[in-house]
Amino acid sequence: MKLSFGVKIRFLLLVLGCSLIATSISLNRFTTKDELLERDAKKVQENLLVKEEIVDDFLSNKYKVAEAKRYHIDTEEALGFLDLYRKNGINLQTFQNNKLKYWSTIKVSDINPSTIKEGKSVIYIANGDYEVIKKTSGDFTLLFLIAIQSRYSVPENKYFKNDMDALLSDSKIITLSSYNDKDVYSIRSRDNTFLFGLKIKPGYTDDYYSDTQLWLFVAGILCICMFFNSLCSLIARRGYLVSASLLFLAFFVIGRLTDINYGWFNHHFPLELFDPKIYANSDLMPSLGDFLMNVLAGTWWLLFIYNHKEQYKFPDWVNRNKWLGLIIHIVLLVHISVIAFFVDDLFFGLINNSKINFDIINILKLSGNSWVSIVILCLVWFQIYLITVVSIEITKKLNVTNKERLILFIAGFAGMFLYKLITDFTAFFIVYALVLFIVGRISYLKEKVFSVGLLSILFFCLAFNTSIKYIKYKDIKERSERELLARKVQSSEDPNAIIALGK
Known part of the structure; x- marks a missing residue:
């Protein structure tokens, strides 16, 4: 049987879509753990050094240090610190005779300054890991806190994940290493002091993706959608309008339900858009990204109906x-x-x-x-x-x-x-x-x-x-x-x- 040119184009769309999706999935095979670790850890190192430089500049200025000693009584200067430094992920606690006088965050409240050494170090507390920069001036102690990684008391799940601080790194595949880990990237301070090590999370392939993979996957889905759109239009032109409309609707419904239940898209690409902490409404709309995809699917189907509206009789x-x-x-x-x-x-x-x-x-x-x-x-x-x-x-x-x-x-x-x-x-x-x-x-x-x-x-x-x-x-x-x-x-x-x- 000889296929027409239109039929060949439609099936080429289907083949192209499947090929793009397969290519997107297989790209993970060509990226090693060492390459990923080095790439993401270098970003953490660079961002941390920038924050340390900001703190060092503050501590080298004796007028700013003197102002910091008055933060607990001078609200204007204290608010100025919040506006300038907290947006960069830098917080401060001041102590006089080891008694807390001022704090710029309520996330950290159980620190004993006498147990922390002078200079740069890392502390591990109940709600997260922080780099601490300690400066003692007379009877005052300044503790600068730079968040490294969150830490939840409950087991990790889709709502609570022990990820790197967002102002330090947006990577979801790296975490702090322990003493027994082998493949580790060392993070050091500006004075070359070892602070902590980073490693790739177990099961990193579930969370890692590149922009190329994402757009290849999206392009593949669009090609498959265009194939079904073209196929259903052909069926509609041959007089089976209701069947074509129901087939196109079934394609979108099955696609969305399987994605929501099995996560062939939103689990493969853990975008912020699919984070239920941002928005979650029901089982059919567990995230903002799913809401968007449901609306896009519905709009495409309604446009198909609209284009054939004169044929509905x-x-x-x-x-x-x-x-x-x-x-x-x-x-x-x-x-x-x-x-x-x-x-x-x-x-x-x-x-x-x-x-x-x-x-x-x-x-x-x-x-x-x-x-x-x-x-x-x-x-x-x-x-x-x-x-x-x-x-x-x-x-x-x-x-x-x-x-x-x-x-x-x-x-x-x-x-x-x-x-x-x-x-x-x-x-x-x-x-x-x-x-x-x-x-x-x-x-x-x-x-x-x-x-x-x-x-x-x-x-x-x-x-x-x-x-x-x-x-x-x-x-x-x-x-x-x-x-x-x-x-x-x-x-x-x-x-x-x-x-x-x-x-």
Whole structure:
């Protein structure tokens, strides 16, 4: 059987995708442990020397040392130290006659300065490992602390990992070595004093990846997705539209469920995006990265539906029946309304169950996770638009007039208005209804002249809805946090609550 050119191209896409993924996975075989250790340990050494230089410059300045002795009584100078040094991962404790006077962090509180030697050394305490730089001046002792590695009292899991300090190294494959380890990279201070050794973690292949591997894997997934998109489009053009749509949906559903359960992508590339400590909502969205991939998969499938929206048709006997047409309109209207409630709950969880900064007023300080969340929000609004347009398109041939459609819409809006008056009235559903009305007007009337005004109103409505919901969600989150802190203040067993409340 002779294959057509189009079929050959489709299968080449599949072969290319599988080859890219196989290449990405096999690249680990060509990188040795020694190379990885040397590469990541050198970064730790460089960053640590930079921090030591900052501390040495401080200690060589007698005026700064004199200021440090007054930090416990001069709040302005103490706050100046916090602003300048703590962002670099450098903390300070001052002692007078071995009694603690000032501390810039509450993470370390059980140090006895008399047990620490002068100069540079490493201490190992309950919550982590730190380099200590000790300077004695008269009856005052200055202890500078540089975090090296976290340490949890519970066994390591996906939530608690004993990783290197983020300001020292972003590597997830190295850890401090013990006396019995062989392949070790020695970390030394500026005066060539041995501080500690680094080694590769056991099972490092599960955590190690390069940017090349990541992009090869992503490119492979995209090629496979394009293959299925092209295959389903071919099936749809041959008259099996519903089967093609269900096949494409099954591809995405199976792909996402297997990834969530078996981690063929998010476990292979332990990106920060997939860290449940940043965001976790449910079994289907255990991380922000999974949330993004779910939304991307849903958007791609809806775009497939949108591109074939003219082909979706009801049987002629359904098109001729007035009552069936009205019922279909009601069902679709309720469906789009339910989506609004679902999205409302979804993004409340994104704000309430995450550590992501959504303060878009200071746009320059938004993190990568913040931008990912904004992209997710835009894609979800786009999905609602696609669902609305497709719903409108498949109802155009029904035996229902635009006047009857308008009456149904107004009746539904009135019912929702009364329901919200009784429960929790907000402007969100009013603006949401206006969005649906504008999209419906554009689609049903099919105006020949493109209306910039209507499009501007549409974007303004989406931005306004996003804004009022964000303000409400933020207020709810802040109230819950204040309530928790207030309860802690009432407990005499939690002295750190007062400190947390003052932040």
